Amino acid sequence: MRANVRKFIVDNFSFGREDVQFSDEESLLEKGLIDSTGVLELVTFLETKYKIHVEDDELIPDNLDSVTKMIRFVNRKSVQEASVAD
Amino acid sequence: MHLDGAKADSRLLRRMMDCVQYRGPDDGGVHVDEEVGLAHVRLSIIDLAGGHQPMQDESGSLSITFNGEIYNYVELRAEWLRKGHRFATQSDTEVILHHYAEKGEACVEDFNGQWAFAIWDKRKRKLFLSRDRVGVRPLFYTLHDRTFLFASEMKSLLAYPGVPRHMDPLGLDQIFTYWSTLPPRTIFRGIQELAPGTSLTIQNGKVETRRYWQLHYPSQGSVRTGPQAERDYADRLMELLVDATRLRLRADVPVGAYLSGGLDSSVIAAVIHQYTDTPLKTFSVTFDDPEFDESPYQKDVSRALGVDRHEVRCTEEAIGQAFPRVIWQTERPVLRTAPAPLFILSRLVRENGYKVVLTGEGSDEMLGGYDIFKEAKIRRFWGARPDSKMRPLLLKKLYPYLPRLQKQSPEYLKAFFSVGEGDLSSPFFSHLPRWKMTSMLKAFFSDGLRAELRREEPAAPLEADLPDDYSRWDPLCQAQYLESAYLLPGYILSSQGDRMAMAHSVEGRFPFLDHRVVEFAATIPPRLKMKALNEKYILKRASESLIPDSVRNRSKQPYRAPEGKCFFSAGKGRDYVEELLDPKRLQKSGLFQPEPVQKLVNKFRSGRAVGIKDNMALVGILSAQLVSDQFVENPGARS
Numbered sequence: 190m191r192a193n194v195r196k197f198i199v200d201n202f203s204f205g206r207e208d209v210q211f212s213d214e215e216s217l218l219e220k221g222l223i224d225s226t227g228v229l230e231l232v233t234f235l236e237t238k239y240k241i242h243v244e245d246d247e248l249i250p251d252n253l254d255s256v257t258k259m260i261r262f263v264n265r266k267s268v269q270e271a272s273v274a275d
Numbered sequence: 276m277h278l279d280g281a282k283a284d285s286r287l288l289r290r291m292m293d294c295v296q297y298r299g300p301d302d303g304g305v306h307v308d309e310e311v312g313l314a315h316v317r318l319s320i321i322d323l324a325g326g327h328q329p330m331q332d333e334s335g336s337l338s339i340t341f342n343g344e345i346y347n348y349v350e351l352r353a354e355w356l357r358k359g360h361r362f363a364t365q366s367d368t369e370v371i372l373h374h375y376a377e378k379g380e381a382c383v384e385d386f387n388g389q390w391a392f393a394i395w396d397k398r399k400r401k402l403f404l405s406r407d408r409v410g411v412r413p414l415f416y417t418l419h420d421r422t423f424l425f426a427s428e429m430k431s432l433l434a435y436p437g438v439p440r441h442m443d444p445l446g447l448d449q450i451f452t453y454w455s456t457l458p459p460r461t462i463f464r465g466i467q468e469l470a471p472g473t474s475l476t477i478q479n480g481k482v483e484t485r486r487y488w489q490l491h492y493p494s495q496g497s498v499r500t501g502p503q504a505e506r507d508y509a510d511r512l513m514e515l516l517v518d519a520t521r522l523r524l525r526a527d528v529p530v531g532a533y534l535s536g537g538l539d540s541s542v543i544a545a546v547i548h549q550y551t552d553t554p555l556k557t558f559s560v561t562f563d564d565p566e567f568d569e570s571p572y573q574k575d576v577s578r579a580l581g582v583d584r585h586e587v588r589c590t591e592e593a594i595g596q597a598f599p600r601v602i603w604q605t606e607r608p609v610l611r612t613a614p615a616p617l618f619i620l621s622r623l624v625r626e627n628g629y630k631v632v633l634t635g636e637g638s639d640e641m642l643g644g645y646d647i648f649k650e651a652k653i654r655r656f657w658g659a660r661p662d663s664k665m666r667p668l669l670l671k672k673l674y675p676y677l678p679r680l681q682k683q684s685p686e687y688l689k690a691f692f693s694v695g696e697g698d699l700s701s702p703f704f705s706h707l708p709r710w711k712m713t714s715m716l717k718a719f720f721s722d723g724l725r726a727e728l729r730r731e732e733p734a735a736p737l738e739a740d741l742p743d744d745y746s747r748w749d750p751l752c753q754a755q756y757l758e759s760a761y762l763l764p765g766y767i768l769s770s771q772g773d774r775m776a777m778a779h780s781v782e783g784r785f786p787f788l789d790h791r792v793v794e795f796a797a798t799i800p801p802r803l804k805m806k807a808l809n810e811k812y813i814l815k816r817a818s819e820s821l822i823p824d825s826v827r828n829r830s831k832q833p834y835r836a837p838e839g840k841c842f843f844s845a846g847k848g849r850d851y852v853e854e855l856l857d858p859k860r861l862q863k864s865g866l867f868q869p870e871p872v873q874k875l876v877n878k879f880r881s882g883r884a885v886g887i888k889d890n891m892a893l894v895g896i897l898s899a900q901l902v903s904d905q906f907v908e909n910p911g912a913r914s
Binding site for chain 1: 683687877885
C-alpha cells in the first residue's frame, strides 16, 4: 500500500520534481503538495483503490496529511467496514 | 534616438511599425529629425481627418507620437484659445503639444486620460516619454548599442536589428509569484517597461525617470463616517462616475460597452443609457459551462435598459485554438486562460464596426470588490482568535462558486488559509496566500533556470517600492494598493485589457479609472467599500434604482474561463500543446523540468486534473513555452 500511495502522490501532486522529496511522515500540507482539490483527489483515490468509504467528518489532516497517516487510516477503515459487513 | 548622433533610419522605423499594425490600421507615419525618429500607427478616433501623426507644432520644434486619449482636451484647448494659442487641428494630440510647450514635463498632471507618448523637443534636444497614471496604455524601451528605442509593444523593439532575444529569469520568477512582471523589469532581458504614473527624459545621453503620480490612501481612522457621510460619498461617487463616463464618450466614431453581467459594467452601461444621448450597443461573452456563464444577468441588464446586446459564445475549442495568438499579443506568460475570451470578444466588437468600448475595469480595485480583500478580512479576523472553530468557516461563504472548497472540513480550511506567525504584521498580509500558492509552481523550473536565478542580482524588495506612509493605512487600503499598483497594470489592463482589445484594433476606456474617481475612491472609508463581507457596498448604494436589483444584489462571480479542457480532449492535447510540452521542446527552451511536466500532462490527458493549481501550472508552463517559441526560438515564424 505504501508504494501505491507514494506513487499516487508523485504522479498527481509532486510530479516527481527533484526538489520536492517527502518522507512517509512529512506533512503534505507543509510541503505545499496538497490544496483543496488535492484532498478530494486523494479521497477519491483511497475510496476507489481500497474500497473504503470516507465520511465528511473524516476529511481531516489527522487522517490524510502524510503517507503514514493515510495507511493507518485506510487500515482502520478497512477493519471497521469489514466488521460492519460481517 | 541614436545617442552617437547618427541619423535615424525610416526603414527601420517602418519595420517596427509593421509588427503592431493592428494597433492602428487607419493611418501611419514616420518623422525623422537627424538622430531622432518617431513612428506612429493610427486608430482614428478623434478628428479623423486632422489627427495624422507624428505631429509637429507650428514652430516645428516639437514633434509627438501619441497612443491614447486626453479626454479633457476640449477644456484644455478652450483655455489655450483664450490665451491666444492657435490650433491647426481639432485633435487631442495637438493639445498635448501646446500644453507641453507651456508647462513642460508637468503638463501630464493636468491631463485626464490614458496615454503613452513621446515628444521630441528639438530646441532642448530632449526626448520626453510619459505614461498615464494607472497604466492603461503600454510603453516599453531599451538601450541597445548607443540607441534608445521605445514602443507600445515589445515585439517592435525586438524587430530592431541586434536587439537580443532572451527571456529574463527574474521576469519569469516574478510572473510565477505575482502573476505579472514588476516594472521596469519585463519578461525579456534588457527590455524595460515604463511604470504607470511615470515620465522619462533622455537628454545629453542621460536617461532619467520621474514618478509624477502614485495612488495614496489616508491614514487609518482619519476619514469621516456616519449616515449622512454615507449618502454624501455615494452621491459624489455617482456624480464623478457620470462625468468620467461622459468624458469617455468623446469620440468621432460610435462607442460601445462591454456587458459582463456583473455590477461594474452594468453601472457603466446604465450611466451611458440614463445620462447621455448615446445609442448604446453592448458586447458580451457567454460560456457553455454554467460555472463560468453570466448570460442570464447580461440579459437582465440589457432588457431593463433596453439596449442592444451582441454576444459571442466562447467554446473550449475556440479558447484552445486562439491561445497561441493570445500569447503573441500578451508577450508574456499568463497563469489563466481568461485573456482568451476577451480576445474573441474584441473581434466581435470590430466585426460590428466599433473600435471603442467602455468597460467596468478598475472598480474592483478602487472600490473593494475582489475576493482577496474579503479573504484577508476573514484571515485577519481569524488570526486575532486562532483557536476559533467558527471563524474559518466564513471562508466557505467567501467562495460559493468553488464546489470543492465547500466540501472541506474546518481543519483543512484552517490549514489552507492559516495565518502564519508574523503574517499579521507583514505589509503583504492580504496577498501572502496567493503569492505562496503561485510560487509553488516554480517547483517545475529547470535546474538551469534555477542556477541562472541564483546568479542574478536579486530584484529590489517590493517593500522598497511601497509609499512612505503605507504602514499607517487601513489593511483594506493596503490590499487595494497592492492590487492596483501591480496586478491592475501588469495583468488586468495589459494581458486582459489593452493587448486583447488592440489585437482587433479596439480601444478600451475605463470610467472607474478616471483619476478623479480613483482619488475620490481612496478617501471613502473602508467600511463603506466593504460592509461586513458585502463588497463594493458604496457602489451598490450609489447605483440604487439605476440597475436591476437582480444584478445589484447578486453575489460576486469573478470573471473566469475554462482551462484544461481547452487544451486536452479525448486523451490527447492539441497539436501545438503536445509539441511544446514534449520533452525535447522543454529541453530546448530550458525553462522547465521535462519529466514533471510530462506527469502533469498525463494528468490532463487522463482527465484527472481538475484543481486550480494544476490548471495554473499548465497554463503558465504552456504560455511560457509559447513566449519562448514565438519570440526567442523561432521569431521569424510569426513576425
